[in-house]
Amino acid sequence: MDSTQVARIHREVSSLPAAFSADVRQQQPADVNVITVTAGWSQADAVRGSRLCYSQQWTLILDSVDQSKIRTVLPPGPCGPLSAELLSGLSPIGGVRAVVRDTGGQQLMEIWDHHGLRKCLNLTALNKHGSVYDNGQFGVLSWSQCESKLLYIAEKLKQTTDDDESAWGMDRSVYCDDWGESLTSRSTPVICVLNLCSGAVDVLNGIPADVSPGQACWAPGSQCVFFVGWYHEPFRLGLKFCSNRRSALFQLSMDGHCERLTGDDLSVSCPRLSPDGSTLIYLQGQVFGPHHQCLSLQQLDLTSKKTSTLVDVISRPQTDGFAGIYEALPSCCWSTDCQRVVFSSACQNRKDLFVVDRRSKKVTSLSGLSDTSKVYGSWKILTIQRDLMVVCCSSPNTPPTLLVGFLPSSGETVVAWQPLQEPITTFDFMWTVLEVEPPPEEDNAIYPGVKFGAVLVKPHGGPLHGVKTPLVVFIHGGPHSQFAAEWNITTAGLVSLGFAVLMVNYRGSTGFGQDSILSLVGHIGRQDVKDVQRAVLAVLHSDATLDQERMATIGGSHGGFLSCHLVAQYPDFYRACAARNPVINAATLLGTSDIVDWRYTSVGLQYSYNQTPTAEALVAMLERSPIIHATQIKTPVLLMLGGRDRRVSPHQGLELYKALKSRASPVRLLWFAEDGHSLSRVDTQAQCFLNIVLWLHQHL
Secondary structure, three states: OOHHHHHHHHHHHHOOOEEEEEEEEEOOOOOOOEEEEEEEEEEEEOOOOEEEEEEEEEEEEEOOOOOOOEEEEEOOOOOEEOOOEEEEEEOOOOOOEEEEEEOOOOEEEEEEEOOEEEEEEEHHHHOOOOOEOOEOOOEOEEEOOOOOEEEEEEEOOOOOOOOOOOOOOHHHHOOOOOOOOOOOOOOOEEEEEEEOOOOOEEEOOOOOOOEEEEEEEEOHHHOEEEEEEEEOOOOOOOOOOOOOOOEEEEEEEOOOOEEEOOOOOOEEEEEEEOOOOOEEEEEEEOOOOOOOOOEEEEEEEOOOOOEEEEEOOOOOOOOOOOOOEOOOOOOOOEOOOOOEEEEEEEEOOEEEEEEEEOOOOOEEEOOOOOHHHHOOOEEEEEEEEOOEEEEEEEEOOEEEEEEEEEOOOOOOOOOOOEEOOOOOOOOOEEEEEEEEOOOHHHOOOOOOOOOEEEEEEEEOOOOEOOEOEEEEEEEOOOOOOOOOOOOOHHHHHHHHOOOEEEEEEOOOOOOOOHHHHHHHOOOOOOHHHHHHHHHHHHHHHHOOOEEEEEEEEEEEOHHHHHHHHHHHHOOOOOOEEEEEOOOOOHHHHOOOOOOHHHHHHOOOOOOOOOOOOOHHHHHHHHHOOHHHHHHHOOOOEEEEEEOOOOOOOHHHHHHHHHHHHOOOOOEEEEEEOOOOOOOOOHHHHHHHHHHHHHHHHHHO
């Protein structure tokens, strides 16, 4: 195994595209039995060292008698690049596309119709606001019902002039709070409305001064907007991957009247208006506590202003497998009759597709009864429009591909799924899903009987020449996230190179109910460490093809935290370790992380904004940290750190590096000065994969 071979494998698996959006449009006149589906794809380009986005379009011919049946899917035309697009939105009636494009120094709003570019406005030159927010925590691009206005979110314009002495004096150095990891340029968002007839941009007034608005959508009649407002006083906490931030749903009129529609001490997100304009649904969770959690789905009747729960928080997985909602709603999630909502969510060791009926409040899987469900371990809804669902599916051995199918009649669950295209390739891997039950001595006294799981992926066939397969234990971060049975570039690359990979969903992972998430609070560094080791022992016991003498562990963030714990607490078990931006000393991380609240919650302490460290709190954090076991580590450790990491300071990894170097323990450190917590740059990911594989090969 040499670096050329490793680099080739990584290019092969990392360059496979993944779908991130879809639009559905019925041809006019409406009685024509033709529907077009346009999908947006993202693909890594190793030559440019960046990600490219492109669009692809399919034409669906419907049955002339039953228009809920697809008769033919025509082959797609060539893919078209989406150059420098920040946002894109298709008008619901006229089929006009709005695009916000970043040209480097300018941000443009382009309007495209069937005859080409209809209008182009230079938003930067209008000088009404700062940079437009792209898709993510805040950003949105929404057409009004009359299709003459566009709604979007941008940074508030900083009003300074050259002759303003205060602007160039002490005010210039005043600290500006932001929303943390990957949102460092997001501080004070504003809601903007572009009038396409006049070309004028209005920044809406009336938003409470202690609220940052985002995720806005038009109210019926387009005279008001709904938006989520995150409270940012006394200071902002990191938002990315955190569904526990205090926020509320608001209604804002064009003349500046603002009304709060939800309770004061809640966390809300993803408002979605029904097609008939009668009901607004949204996700709701708790404030503080675990920073990612099981959410409830709420519905607000806009006439009576009464709120009711459509899908409640699920404590334990139900008999039918449904375990709650953990993921954002797609921008289009309503059925045409406004009686059902479609969503996807973590479901134990998979991601599944569900529909909830508003009348019965029954949640049903839309993948479980199809033959396709046996092929794909992950289902993610991109959109449902005119009851046509566009779903992205994948498995550990199958890269993402698109399926379409019409939502069946109410009470029915069987969908006639049809692929838009066959998977671009499949890999000769075997994958299985494991359920693990902790023994009585490792059970949680407050949440007993909570199970967890793992996904094992390995090369097809038995050991070659009697040589067993080395096992890499891959641990997710979060800690409240999930390894689903889906396409994973790192896993696919490692298995292609002859390793088996065990992806562990320890207690605290999403998809196993709220009890599982809460069971980890106060038990990090102990319960999660034992869970990972328990899963490893279980798979070694059940699979004789795995080599228990050649074991390694890898992970990022909390996964790196656990990897370092494993090699410290089981010093003779693992022969190699690779950790990306790991938490090493929770006590010293307290003042440098953008999610300081989790530092307290993780060890079972309550958090408040005016919290100051106590000796007891610092001791609790230190006792759960890998650094106190550093003297026991003899496994070779590879550390990969991002110089701009706001979530876990790179000095965490440096602390372990110095502790190991002082004892002449094998350690190697990679420093990526321009990257953040996820180490997500294309060139960074390539370097990390190459170094991980060579490190494993050297020490296994």
